[in-house]
Amino acid sequence: MLGDAHSAGTTPQHSLAMRRSGSGPPLVLLHALGSSSHSWEPVLPALKDRFEVIAVDLPGFGGSPALSPPLVPTPAALAAAVATAIDQAGVHNPHVVGNSIGGWVALELARIRPLATLTLLSPAGMWPRNTPWYCRLSLLGTRWVTEHIPSVLNRLVNYRFGRVLILGQSHGRPSLVTADQGRAAIAAMGTCVGFAATLKATVPLRYQATRVDHERLPPTTVAFGSRDLILARRGWRRTDELPPETVKRTLHRCGHIPMADDPAAVANLVTASATTRSVTGKRAHAEPVRPTA
Numbered sequence: 495m496l497g498d499a500h501s502a503g504t505t506p507q508h509s510l511a512m513r514r515s516g517s518g519p520p521l522v523l524l525h526a527l528g529s530s531s532h533s534w535e536p537v538l539p540a541l542k543d544r545f546e547v548i549a550v551d552l553p554g555f556g557g558s559p560a561l562s563p564p565l566v567p568t569p570a571a572l573a574a575a576v577a578t579a580i581d582q583a584g585v586h587n588p589h590v591v592g593n594s595i596g597g598w599v600a601l602e603l604a605r606i607r608p609l610a611t612l613t614l615l616s617p618a619g620m621w622p623r624n625t626p627w628y629c630r631l632s633l634l635g636t637r638w639v640t641e642h643i644p645s646v647l648n649r650l651v652n653y654r655f656g657r658v659l660i661l662g663q664s665h666g667r668p669s670l671v672t673a674d675q676g677r678a679a680i681a682a683m684g685t686c687v688g689f690a691a692t693l694k695a696t697v698p699l700r701y702q703a704t705r706v707d708h709e710r711l712p713p714t715t716v717a718f719g720s721r722d723l724i725l726a727r728r729g730w731r732r733t734d735e736l737p738p739e740t741v742k743r744t745l746h747r748c749g750h751i752p753m754a755d756d757p758a759a760v761a762n763l764v765t766a767s768a769t770t771r772s773v774t775g776k777r778a779h780a781e782p783v784r785p786t787a
Contacts (some may be wrong), residue, residue, distance in 0.1 A: 510579040511557030512550045516542025519610065520588035521768060523549040526751055527618070528637060528683040530556030531535070534594070535675065536754045540761035542637060545768070548585055550576055552599065554688010567692040568699060569595065569619065573602035580607075584742060589768040593620045593751060594724075595692070597716075604711050612714040613767040616722050616750045618683055619673030619701035620732045628729040632663060632724055633693060640684030651676030666721030666749035667756070675754055703735040717768040719748035719755065741767070 513531055521541060523534045531549035537595030541547050553575045554560035554565060561567050561575060576599060580588065589610045592600030597617025604612060607730075618629075641645060655667045659678050661668035664679075683689070703711075718731050725731050733740060743763060748755040 502751070509522065510550055510553065510575060513585075514546060514548050516545055516547045518545045519768070520585045520671035521545035521547050521764070522576075522588045522590045523547065524576065524587065524590065524592040524599050525549075525555070526553065526594030526596055527633060527696075528555070528686055528689055529593075529679065529751065530682040530686070531750060532556070532675075532678045534680060534700070535678075536757040537761045538762070540757065541764060544765055545589070547585070548580065548588070550579065551687070554639065554692060555686045556657055556682065558688075560688040560691065566695050567688060568695045569598040569701075570602045570605075571695075572599045572692070573606065576603055576714055577607045589613070589764075591615065591764050591768075592617065593753070595696065598696075601701055601703075601707075601711075605707060609712045611712050611768050613764050614714065615702075615714040615745075615752060616718050616725055616731075617716060618696070618725075619699065620725075620735065621700055621730045622732060623696045624700060626727075626730055628701065628726065629633075629724060630693070630697060630728070635661075636683055637689055640680050642657065644684050645682055647680045648677050651680070663723045664749055664751045665755055666719050666747050667754075668749075671754045701735055708737045711737055713741075715743060715754075715763070717745050717749060717763055719745045719752045721747060721755075722750045724750035 501713035523533060525533045531551050534549050538547060551558040552572050561571060587608050587610050590603060591613040593615040595618045598619035600612055600614060603609065616705050628681045633784050647660055650660055657668045657671050661671055661676060665671055714736060716733055716736060718725065733742060745752045745756065745759055752761050
């Protein structure tokens with residue numbers, strides 16, 4: 495948990511739940527579709543020793559209300575809400591880490607706010623056209639079971655085989671996820687009010703960068719898990735929309751949501767990206783992140 499701190503923006507339209515802990519340069523964390531700020535808990539002990547960590551619940555997820563009509567929750571609209579919320583919280587020029595759609599939102603955030611660095615963990619939106627059918631069906635299936643039979647799932651995650659069965663598509667090492675973490679993930683997906691509208695809004699889209707975007711982007715690191723079964727095809731992990739100097743990494747034995755698979759490797763990647771790269775600037779390549787125990 496991010497301690498007891500809980501703050502939100504003051505305007506109803508963009509009021510977002512966020513939890514803050516630690517001290518140091520600001521580090522904003524953006525979660526995946528159907529998830530919440532709780533997904534970052536495995537890496538928080540390491541990160542909050544180096545940074546002031548601000549874990550945000552995106553609009554319609556966790557403790558944040560959905561965007562009100564006529565706003566449509568595209569990644570750009572979600573980024574605008576995040577920008578307003580962190581401005582109101584007094585957070586300026588942060589390092590930003592985004593997982594899945596959180597990575598896409600982070601890229602959109604870089605278009606409208608200055609950021610120190612970007613770290614993208616299995617970012618969504620890198621597909622060549624619109625959202626792949628496999629990704630849509632996977633999300634819809636997970637949403638259905640978490641919404642309709644959560645009590646069954648909550649009992650199953652008490653057992654190793656249950657965590658493998660339920661979390662095996664999103665995590666590379668689901669047996670390492672604790673039962674409490676599994677129940678938090680089930681609740682986040684099954685109860686989020688913004689799931690349907692956000693999925694519908696993102697389906698026809700993909701991230702497309704311009705030359706100006708490349709000039710605006712801070713030093714950027716992108717990493718995909720070697721066991722990512724959501725972005726299963728290499729063509730859904732295209733990085734040609736990112737600047738050529740983007741650092742590309744592999745999180746070995748990690749899935750689409752890697753934070754519980756190897757907390758040390760993820761925390762080390764984030765720390766290296768936010769500290770080394772903010773000092774040295776952009777560089778062309780780096781070695782893959784090796785798993786810990």
